[in-house]
Amino acid sequence: QSALTQPPSASGSPGQAVTISCTGTSSDVGGYNRVSWYQQHPGKAPKLLIYEVTKRPSGVPDRFSGSKSGNTASLTVSGLQAEDEADYYCTSYAGGNNWAVFGGGTKLTVL
Amino acid sequence: EVQLVESGGALVQPGGSLRLSCAASGFNFNVYSMNWVRQAPRGLEWVSYITSDTRTIHYADSVKGRFTISRDNAKNSLYLQMNSLRDEDTAVYYCARGFQWAFDSWGQGILVTVSS
Numbered sequence: 001q002s003a004l005t006q007p008p009s010a011s012g013s014p015g016q017a018v019t020i021s022c023t024g025t026s027s028d029v030g031g032y033n034r035v036s037w038y039q040q041h042p043g044k045a046p047k048l049l050i051y052e053v054t055k056r057p058s059g060v061p062d063r064f065s066g067s068k069s070g071n072t073a074s075l076t077v078s079g080l081q082a083e084d085e086a087d088y089y090c091t092s093y094a095g096g097n098n099w100a101v102f103g104g105g106t107k108l109t110v111l
Numbered sequence: 112e113v114q115l116v117e118s119g120g121a122l123v124q125p126g127g128s129l130r131l132s133c134a135a136s137g138f139n140f141n142v143y144s145m146n147w148v149r150q151a152p153r154g155l156e157w158v159s160y161i162t163s164d165t166r167t168i169h170y171a172d173s174v175k176g177r178f179t180i181s182r183d184n185a186k187n188s189l190y191l192q193m194n195s196l197r198d199e200d201t202a203v204y205y206c207a208r209g210f211q212w213a214f215d216s217w218g219q220g221i222l223v224t225v226s227s
Contacts (some may be wrong), residue, residue, distance in 0.1 A: 045219055046217055048216075098169075099169045104153075105155070
């Protein structure tokens with residue numbers, strides 16, 4: 001069982017917005033602004049989309065945005081495109097030796 | 112361009128050992144922390160972390176006492192020595208560069224299979 005809880009699947013039509021949640025505890029997501037999100041296409045390595053809850057690395061479209069409320073972080077993908085169909089993972093620093101805990105992943109389908 | 116290339120994956124019997132390597136290029140390896148992250152069908156799991164100066168090292172509880180992370184800044188290389196391997200260590204292993212409490216660059220991954 002993963003330390004962070006994500007819905008196993010999400011879907012939306014092209015042009016729509018979809019939000020994926022990532023629920024932890026006060027010891028990880030809620031305790032630090034150190035949540036990051038990754039996109040992974042089949043057979044590829046994960047790609048960093050969001051770090052420190054809301055920040056985007058250069059080159060990541062602004063259609064991807066992050067937020068956090070309490071122990072739950074969220075990734076919103078706006079203006080869905082076919083190439084957004086992928087698996088999405090959240091992760092958070094959890095203090096001490098628990099450098100990073102991952103969510104179980106969400107498979108995003110573009111209808 | 113940042114490049115991370117893992118090597119050393121193999122089929123190994125339970126109880127065996129294996130050493131993974133990660134060759135880094137395209138950035139100043141000396142100033143970045145580095146990580147190993149693995150992916151089994153059950154999802155992604157952080158394995159180990161090492162700072163640029165090797166002063167701080169962390170391990171996931173699942174590998175503590177069995178795996179050892181190290182680096183050679185002169186060779187721009189990261190390593191993972193894996194001992195007492197178990198079936199549940201079977202996974203694709205990625206090396207990943209640390210950045211602001213995240214992993215901003217990843218290798219292509221290398222498969223480790225533990226099976227008799």
